[in-house]
Structures are given as structure tokens and as C-alpha cells.
Amino acid sequence: MEKYVGVDVGGTNLKFGIFLSDGQLIKKWSIVTDYSDHGIHMWKQICEEINKNIEKKDLRGIGIGIPGPVLENGFVEVCVNLDLHNFNPASVLKEYFPDVEIAVVNDANAAALGEQWKGSGQGYRSIGMVTLGTGVGGAIIIDGKLCCGANGLSGEIGHIRVNSDEKEECTCGGVGCVDQIASATGIVRYAKKLLMENDAESSLRMKEEFTAEDVINAAKAGDNVAEHIINHCMKYLAKALAAAAYIADPEVFIIGGGVSNAGQYLIDIIQESFNTYITLSKKKALIIKASLGNDAGIYGAAKTVIG
Template sequence: MADELYVGIDVGGTSVKIGVMTKEGDVVAKAGVPTPPLVDEAGYTAVTDGVKSMLESAGVDASLLKGIGLAVPCPVPADGNISVIANLSLNLLGVHDALQASFPGVYVGFLNDANAAAMGELWRGAGAGYNSLVLVTLGTGIGAGVVCDGKVLAGANGAAGELGHVIVNPAESRQCGCGRHGCLEQYASATGIVNSYRMECEKRGSEPVELSGPSDSRSVFEALVVGDEAARAAVDTMAGALGFELANAACSFDPEVFVLGGGVSASAEHYLDRVTEVFKKMTLSCCADTPITVASLGNDAGMLGAAYYAVANA
């Protein structure tokens, strides 16, 4: 049995994932509870009870627990000052105090979920063995996390590594969800791919394939496979924007490896070569051989990264 244990908690939109693991990141047990509104005692208790019952059912001696890390879907500044964060459905101070009261003497810390995923991939995933990486999570939107010299970049306002909102096309007329124009997210997220596909169909006067929703990029990739030209164009737009942004990110962070995660990364076979080609063409020559690879931890990345944060800071 390990002599020290750590808990990683990933607070997602639909579920809270909880894992207990060793100092080396071997998962001893994991569980999930539906995400409650984390703004009152009932919500906090759902989390603290979730941790307690998981420790119990795994037969873990609670005295071995040294730290708890939480990955949360909101910015966390580098100074860790969570009291300044206004969030209607997530009271970080409340969650912190409830966990601290339930586990006295145990370190409790927070980090942003995209940053946690990056740290998780570096620790036990596609970035294992590296000391720096940039993870770009291609989902409904785009999250990103940057690790340099083994540490996550948080930023003064928690906005470091917000690569989904780097503007890659200042000439864009359509507005991004953030209110600005031409963000990477508008082209390379699942939603962005679907939007580009619809525009390309309109331009060609062709009928789009049936889509299950506004971010059903999987159907666009399936259309591409059967020769849909509009799908090809949409995916090329995606690959061009992403390759360009990674080229600029290399001049910014110069990581050892780029990792693509999120639901869209499951279709990487359809664009990874093109992304790499654009990257090599557009980046500084000394960075042209930086590998671009696909994440390996799936939905556990944030939970693992949160636990690592506790290991590093407890």
C-alpha cells in the first residue's frame, strides 16, 4: 500500500469525477457524482461525501491522504486567490472550506480544468517524459493548458494559455462567443467545424448531411470520408487555423510537444497530417520538428492533473 495518497477532483458540467491515487499517479479508485450547484451546503456535502465514500469503499486509511486538488471550469489566477472569482454556480471558497473542514490538515488547492488536463497529460499521458507541453482541447469550445518547466502557467488573471481565444483571423466578420472576431475557437472547435461546413455547403449550394446538433463535428468527418467537398473544405480550414496557431504558440512557449485533446481529437487521422504540414511551414525553423500528438488520458486528464497539483503543492 502506498504511504501517501492524493485526491483529484474534476468539476465538469454534468459530473464531478473523483479519483484517489498514489504520489506517482497510479489510480487506486475513482468515482463520479452528478454535478450539483456548488453554492450551498447541500452541494458541498455532495462533494465531500463523494470523497469520503470513495475512500471508504476503496478501504483507504484516510490518514494517508495528504492533498486534494480540484480542477474547476473557471479561471484561477496564479496567486490562487479564489475569493475574487464571481461564479453563479460555483463558489470556490465554499467548496474549499467544506473540504478543509472534512479533511483537516490536508492540502486543498484549485486550478483551471484545461490547465489540469495539460498537467495530467504531462504526468501520465501523451506528454509523459516531457517537461513542457501545450495541450489544446478541441471540444464544443477550445480549452488549452500550457506547462513550462514542469509547471502550469496560470497567468495574472487566470487567462494564460487561453489559446482558443487567440485571434488567428483579424479579418473575420462573424463574432465569436467571447464577443471578439477571428478566435481559433471559431474554426477549430467542434462547433467551428460545423459552422464552417454549413457555410461551405451554402457557398456550393450543396445539401449538408444530417447533423445531430451545432457541434456534431463527427458527422462532418464522416461526410469527409465519403467524399463531401464541403466537409473537406471545413476540415482544411480547421487544420489551417490550428496549424497556424500552433506555429505562433511555438514562438511563444516553445514546448517540447503539442498535444491535441477533446472530442475532436478522436478524428485526428483526418487532419493531423495537414495541421503538422501547416505548422512546419509557418513556425520558426528551430521549432519545426516539435511533435504534434494526440492526448491519451481522455476524460481522466483533469482528475489526474488535479491530483498532481496536490502532489506538487501539498
């Protein structure tokens, strides 16, 4: 039976999924990424896992999602989190699988393709995908097609400058990126700053350390400070989404990533703030939650070779 593999390369885990041509996911698993020695062992890990789990005669294609900008020719300049520089993932994998179709896609782009194919993006022709995790990732699908961009920057919503009050530098070298305020990291950072700056009562003060999830849960429970934090951070995300709407104007923005587990509560906050920024049209893009969770990447990566 024809089988396809979707691989999602992450800084922590390598996720694998085996798919049939109709998109049925028949097996999924993950292993810890070995990113020692500038990630050279990782390729061996990937190939061994595929070989162990699929008979060679069945394997038709491997799609691989990479956490970094992928140029049109498949070249990757840098994966910051993996300390990998200037490489071509397809060339590397071709050495191990010379007769198999290999496709390389940015991980956020993969998530967007996955959500469009089998997730909450089904039925939409144009999609803005945003992943709120350690950082803010994103991707744009227009007229059913991934917008890949001329310089691998398409969909990098996280690096739109939205906060002119920011003083610290973003990992990208810029200052005031949405990544710095609307990611899980950014929410915690802003929360700590705010709690330091004033004495307002908040359940967040009870913990020595807290996560973005803790802040969201406190906000849901009616903690005023936590509510302010979430509204503030999501306002900047909404501002970036509005910029995306004024450029690519998708039908829908899909919010994924760990932070999106906060559910409809968070989606409503983003939608409300987004609407205030879209003053030029009565029709506003819909903000919805991603539905494939951590599997979006393997779905999308597989889709690139299933076609």
C-alpha cells in the same frame, strides 16, 4: 494507505479519481454536476463523494480542476459554465477537510499535467496542451513547470484572435477567436454556414443535425466539402499553435478533447498546416494526440497534491 483524490469539475459531470502516491488510479467515477443556485450544492456533492469513497485516515490530498481562470492565490473570478463568481475553491473545501492538502488548478492546466505525468506528454519538458471540445482550452508547461501566468490567462490558446473574417462575438466578448472555429461547436457552425452558402454535394446534407464527429467522419470518408471544412478549421488552430510556438516554443503540442478522438487523421492535418506557419526554423514542434482521454483532468488534479 495514503490516498489522493483528483476532481475534475465540469459543466455536465464531476469526475473523481482516487490515486496512490505512485500515480496508480485505483478508482474512478463520475456524477452529474448540480449547478443550481449558482453552484453552491456542488461543493456538498464533491465532499460527500470523497467522504463516501475514502476513509478519512487515508486521505492525504485533494486536487481540484476548475473550468475557469485560477489566479496565483487560488482565487477564481468566474466559471462561465457553472455560473460561479468570485470564490476560492480551496477555502471552501478546507472547511470540510481542514487537515487535508487542497490544491486548485485550471482544468486545462490539470489536463496538461496529467498528460505530462502519465499520458502522451511523458518525457517532454515543455508542452503546449490544447483541448478541442465544446470550446478550445489550453495550457503551457515550460521546463517541467506549469506556466500559471500573472492574470490567469496563460495557455488560453482558444482566445487568440486568428480569424479576421469573423463577424460574430465569441463567449469571451472577442471576435475571431480560435475557439469560435476549431472547437466542436466551431466546426459545426462553419459547416452549416458553408452548406448554406453553396450547393456543393456533401453527405452532410443528408442529416438534419450533425456533430463535429460527423463532419470528421465524412471528411475521412472522402467527402470534399467535409474535408474542406476540417482543413479550414484546423488551419486557424494551427495559426494559433504557431503563435504559441513563437512565444513559448514547446517541444510538443498535445491535442486532447472530444474532437481529438478523430485520431492521427486530424493530427496530420494540424501538423502540416502548423509547419507552413513556422518559417523561422527548420525544427518544428511535434503535434501529438493526448492519450488519457477524459481522465487527463483527474490525473493532473491529483498530481498537484501528490507533487
